[in-house]
Amino acid sequence: MFEDGAIINELLIERLNYIIYVVLLLIGLHAMISKQNLIKKLIGMSIFQTAIILFYVSIAVKDNATIPIYKTEHDPHGDAAKAAVLDSNRSGEETKAFYAPVMLKPEETQQYSNPLPHVLMLTAIVVGVATLGLALALCLRIQQGYGTVEEDELLVKIERSDARYSQSPLAKAKNRRRTQSRNTRKPRTSVKSTKSIGKSAKSLESRDSTKTKKTTSKSNLSQPKKKPASTSRKPRSSSSKVEGSKPTTPKAPAKKASEKTRAPKKKGAE
Amino acid sequence: MGLELFNTFILLLLVVTALAALRVRDLITAAAVLGVYSFLMCLLWAEMGAVDVAFTEATVGAGISTVVLVATIFNLKRKSND
Amino acid sequence: MKWISLIPVVGVGVLLLFAAQDFPEWGDPQSPASQSPVASHFINNTGVDTEVPNMVTAVLADYRGFDTMFETVVVFIAGIAVLAILKGSGGRRRGTRRAYEVEAEPDIIVTHTVRLMVPVIQIFAFYVLAHGHVSPGGGFQGGVVMGASFILVALAWDLDHALVRMSLPRCMAIAAAGIIIYAGIGFLSMFLGGEFLDYAELEKVLPVSREMARYHAMLGVEIGVGFTVTSIMFALYANLSTEGRLKGGL
Amino acid sequence: MMSFSSPFQCLASATVEAGSSEGGFLVLQVIGVLLGVLGLIFFLGAAVGLVRFPDFYTRLHAAGKGDTLSTMLMLTGFALVTMEDFSLSSWLLLIKIMAVVFFIYLTSPTSSHALMRAAFEDDEMPITEDDIKKRNRQKGGKKS
Numbered sequence: 001m002f003e004d005g006a007i008i009n010e011l012l013i014e015r016l017n018y019i020i021y022v023v024l025l026l027i028g029l030h031a032m033i034s035k036q037n038l039i040k041k042l043i044g045m046s047i048f049q050t051a052i053i054l055f056y057v058s059i060a061v062k063d064n065a066t067i068p069i070y071k072t073e074h075d076p077h078g079d080a081a082k083a084a085v086l087d088s089n090r091s092g093e094e095t096k097a098f099y100a101p102v103m104l105k106p107e108e109t110q111q112y113s114n115p116l117p118h119v120l121m122l123t124a125i126v127v128g129v130a131t132l133g134l135a136l137a138l139c140l141r142i143q144q145g146y147g148t149v150e151e152d153e154l155l156v157k158i159e160r161s162d163a164r165y166s167q168s169p170l171a172k173a174k175n176r177r178r179t180q181s182r183n184t185r186k187p188r189t190s191v192k193s194t195k196s197i198g199k200s201a202k203s204l205e206s207r208d209s210t211k212t213k214k215t216t217s218k219s220n221l222s223q224p225k226k227k228p229a230s231t232s233r234k235p236r237s238s239s240s241k242v243e244g245s246k247p248t249t250p251k252a253p254a255k256k257a258s259e260k261t262r263a264p265k266k267k268g269a270e
Numbered sequence: 271m272g273l274e275l276f277n278t279f280i281l282l283l284l285v286v287t288a289l290a291a292l293r294v295r296d297l298i299t300a301a302a303v304l305g306v307y308s309f310l311m312c313l314l315w316a317e318m319g320a321v322d323v324a325f326t327e328a329t330v331g332a333g334i335s336t337v338v339l340v341a342t343i344f345n346l347k348r349k350s351n352d
Numbered sequence: 353m354k355w356i357s358l359i360p361v362v363g364v365g366v367l368l369l370f371a372a373q374d375f376p377e378w379g380d381p382q383s384p385a386s387q388s389p390v391a392s393h394f395i396n397n398t399g400v401d402t403e404v405p406n407m408v409t410a411v412l413a414d415y416r417g418f419d420t421m422f423e424t425v426v427v428f429i430a431g432i433a434v435l436a437i438l439k440g441s442g443g444r445r446r447g448t449r450r451a452y453e454v455e456a457e458p459d460i461i462v463t464h465t466v467r468l469m470v471p472v473i474q475i476f477a478f479y480v481l482a483h484g485h486v487s488p489g490g491g492f493q494g495g496v497v498m499g500a501s502f503i504l505v506a507l508a509w510d511l512d513h514a515l516v517r518m519s520l521p522r523c524m525a526i527a528a529a530g531i532i533i534y535a536g537i538g539f540l541s542m543f544l545g546g547e548f549l550d551y552a553e554l555e556k557v558l559p560v561s562r563e564m565a566r567y568h569a570m571l572g573v574e575i576g577v578g579f580t581v582t583s584i585m586f587a588l589y590a591n592l593s594t595e596g597r598l599k600g601g602l
Numbered sequence: 603m604m605s606f607s608s609p610f611q612c613l614a615s616a617t618v619e620a621g622s623s624e625g626g627f628l629v630l631q632v633i634g635v636l637l638g639v640l641g642l643i644f645f646l647g648a649a650v651g652l653v654r655f656p657d658f659y660t661r662l663h664a665a666g667k668g669d670t671l672s673t674m675l676m677l678t679g680f681a682l683v684t685m686e687d688f689s690l691s692s693w694l695l696l697i698k699i700m701a702v703v704f705f706i707y708l709t710s711p712t713s714s715h716a717l718m719r720a721a722f723e724d725d726e727m728p729i730t731e732d733d734i735k736k737r738n739r740q741k742g743g744k745k746s
Binding site for chain 3: 112
């Protein structure tokens with residue numbers, strides 16, 4: 001296979017479609033991994049998807065075959081069938097027997113290309129655009145929450161908001177209460193949350209930790225006072241904390257979003 | 271042979287447009303080039319005999335998906351950093 | 353950092369190229385895919401079973417009807433998800449405009465051309481949907497063309513003008529109706545004594561033969577698909593172009 | 603290799619056989635091919651104009667005009683090539699192609715107009731003689 005330039009013939013001439021499908025797939029994959037912009041990632045996903053569809057359609061091709069629609073002579077409703085019915089002065093039963101489509105012979109089957117991959121890919125394209133729309137909606141939501149769709153800026157902002165969240169005494173008190181309520185998982189969660197926060201956040205926290213230790217009793221005392229005010233926001237933050245391994249709860253955006261979701265609701269109620 | 275030349279030409283052009291769509295910094299241009307890519311793909315499939323798939327790709331890939339991308343980019347920043 | 357991504361890419365590429373050598377030659381009639389009994393069964397029996405000349409439509413709506421039904425459901429769910437993500441999320445506050453947004457009347461030339469074009473596009477959409485048995489086309493394509501006509505209205509005037517014709521609640525109702533039509537035909541054939549989506553049983557209610565019953569049931573199914581795809585495509589555009597506010601926009 | 607037949611082939615196969623057997627409608631084919639080549643030449647002109655012209659309005663002018671005219675020429679040529687036997691189906695094909703031409707006549711100028719208007723509202727100024735002079739002066743200044 002590999003000697004006297006046969007591989008060039010094999011790959012570049014007989015199987016050029018497959019080579020191009022691999023190349024397009026790799027372009028899409030590379031874009032999905034390395035591009036920073038989320039929209040660029042989605043474009044890469046689109047290219048990846050079309051590459052796979054190209055592969056399937058290439059499989060369906062047959063030499064000397066037409067599109068998978070019956071030619072007029074095989075067509076149950078074509079001009080040929082109608083003409084045959086009109087020409088022959090047959091009785092009703094005979095016409096019916098004549099008119100009924102016949103099974104194709106094996107050599108006639110070879111005249112049509114394979115319809116099965118076409119069907120599979122037809123629905124894949126439409127579902128592809130639906131998923132693209134969904135992904136774009138998520139991009140818009142990210143833009144609303146963080147003000148950017150660039151991945152590197154996004155990571156910085158998430159880290160910063162995490163740090164801000166872990167600093168606030170309210171969150172600390174809440175965290176402590178949560179971990180107390182389920183004692184067994186206490187070490188794991190605390191380690192995780194500090195780890196995922198960036199270096200700056202860690203240093204901030206270590207600096208703060210002495211302060212918070214001192215004020216522990218105080219905050220415990222003041223808890224009942226704070227509680228009624230925070231009840232409305234409590235389920236949101238706690239649920240989002242449980243969701244991901246990273247505590248990605250940007251406080252400010254969540255607050256903003258909650259306000260905004262409330263406003264149109266009122267309008268709708270009116 | 272003529273058709274195979276045509277085929278090869280479109281296949282090479284596909285790679286070029288795919289690279290161009292990912293290379294451009296302006297996202298609206300990228301969406302437009304992606305539309306071109308979709309339409310080339312549709313041409314290739316029509317030529318391979320998959321007319322239904324080509325029709326779907328022409329309406330969905332080159333039509334709706336470009337419109338939806340542009341409509342989204344309208345609400346985002348237009349320039350990308352890479 | 354970027355070069356790290358090249359490692360999996362090159363790895364996958366080498367593997368795929370290595371596999372590409374073993375594929376049959378392009379267009380080889382003796383390739384396993386072309387010789388498979390399933391494919392040749394479809395090519396042979398479509399005309400006998402359903403009298404539909406376009407095999408792709410027959411396989412899509414009849415032989416693999418269950419698959420297509422849930423693909424339609426996927427499209428529907430994607431539309432609902434977009435609505436759920438963007439609805440009431442706000443974005444820019446109402447009333448604020450961007451620097452490049454200009455206050456402009458809808459252009460008279462564009463609106464008049466669109467007024468001429470839209471009926472023709474919609475008739476073409478119906479043609480594509482109904483003629484999908486004989487020529488390339490079908491529910492998905494017709495639905496997308498139909499949705500594009502509404503998007504065209506939204507582009508030429510503004511979104512409100514299109515939403516008067518197809519408001520979002522109406523949109524979702526039509527989308528749900530499409531799936532109900534599809535599943536309803538399936539259940540109807542089930543109640544008539546067949547299996548789910550076994551269209552041949554519809555001969556008991558339709559005055560045609562078993563084959564033609566399948567033919568006409570396929571048309572009904574495609575209409576259901578067309579309903580769903582039309583409204584979801586328009587809902588996608590309306591929500592994405594305005595960040596879910598359904599005001600102003602492109 | 604006279605490979606896999608395509609939809610184009612499928613469209614043309616019946617008519618081509620009829621034409622070659624009769625031979626009488628070769629004139630139509632020649633005229634069709636000539637129109638197609640003419641359309642391609644106009645397309646080339648449009649492409650060159652798109653690259654060479656200095657500002658947005660002139661570029662769009664080249665693109666819009668070349669697009670409309672050359673598409674019309676090429677589609678008419680195609681219609682003539684497929685008009686081999688004057689049967690009902692070929693007339694139907696001709697009418698369909700002419701409908702496409704009609705829609706391109708409607709939509710292409712409208713899209714050009716919409717683009718132009720968008721550019722105008724965006725304060726995109728057409729290039730003037732003063733601009734050209736200024737540019738030339740700058741170039742000269744850089745050289746000397």
